[in-house]
Amino acid sequence: MAHILLVDDDVELAGMLRDYLDGDGFTATAVHDGEAGVAEALSGRYAIVVLDVMMPKLSGVEVLRRIRAASQVPVLMLTAKGDDMDRIVGLELGADDYVPKPCLPRELAARLRAILRRTQAAESASAPLCVGPLAVYPEQRRVEWQGSSVDLTSTEFNLLEVLARNAGRPVSKGALCEQALGRPLARFDRSIDVHLSSIRHKLGLLADGRSCIQTVFRQGYQLIRE
Template sequence: MTRVLLVDDDVELASMLREYLEQEGFEAEVVHDGESGVREALSGRFAIAVLDVMMPRLNGVEVLRRIRAASRLPVLMLTARGDDIDRIIGLELGADDYVPKPCSPRELVARLRAILRRVADNSAESTSDGPIVVGPLRMWPERRSAQWQQQPLELTSTEFSILEVMARHAGRVVSKSDLSELAMGRPLARFDRSIDVHVSSIRQKLGARPDGDSWIQTVRGQGYQFVKA
């Protein structure tokens, strides 16, 4: 059974989510404070963590920061509905996705499964291909590892998936809708800025081209394009 860590100080909500997850075939454990969340997330016992942003003392953003300093454990953030700041900060720190609260347990499970499918990445396409090579970028999808200019490129699971899609389509525009479907495993929601934030983070990690432009170009009204060297 896939083990899920729930970190939320709302005892009633966490209990309800745990019960639903267990009905859906997951094994779920709950902790109600950020410090316990960090400790359990780094224990190696869980496949994924669900992390609430609004918690007393150590909030979810700081918990995520501490997790990312030591682990690539997939993390799904629970954010207040309409609070774009928390979502953007969470994604910039390496959250794999977010769900606004109040959320339906069914949506939460769908997002969890989408993330876990990406992490597993056991498709025939990924395991049968050699490395993807585009200019100074090399990616090994079966190992979920990448190099940039012959140096290790540290990417979150979602960043890796997004960059992989763009690298496979290098020189061509990939729409945000396609990136959401292919890389995040879900349709692009209206007003969803997740793709933009992840792409911005990838751009920062790649740096600028020799001519000063970005390796990932925004094509207005269409999507993003990874530029061939």
């Protein structure tokens, strides 16, 4: 039974989501300010964090920044409906996914299960994936570039693993969204592009100066072999 941390200053909404998740196979704990959210998220007691962006004093974005400075625990952001900037900033800082508010508790539970399934599936795989200077260790959820460790978020790791398993051939954005984020690709959804931009930034360049992740026109993204 996965333990979920809810961080939202809306006490009524957080209570409703907690009660729904408790009745749907999870154990949920709610806190209502950013400082408490950071402390709880870094306690090691939770499988995943649900974090509201709009909070007073310490915003959800700053909470996420502090969590990512010390932990790779999966984080799902609750964002205002239609606020693309909050979503993009959250993804760039390392959020694994987002759900617009107001959200259906059933959709939130489905997103949480999708993230947890991906995490558990990756942990069950054992064979390392080596492509040029890149080494992906699914069992340990660890990545190395030229022998040095690379710090990736849970979703970034999932995306890179999918590309590594398909090295040398393009993978569509739709397939990446389904396999790495656990949901269909929505129209105008830039999540995949933002995550891959972050991965490119964290990985080094190949000997010829190119990124190992290439955009293939009208086909998607490809992890190239040297």
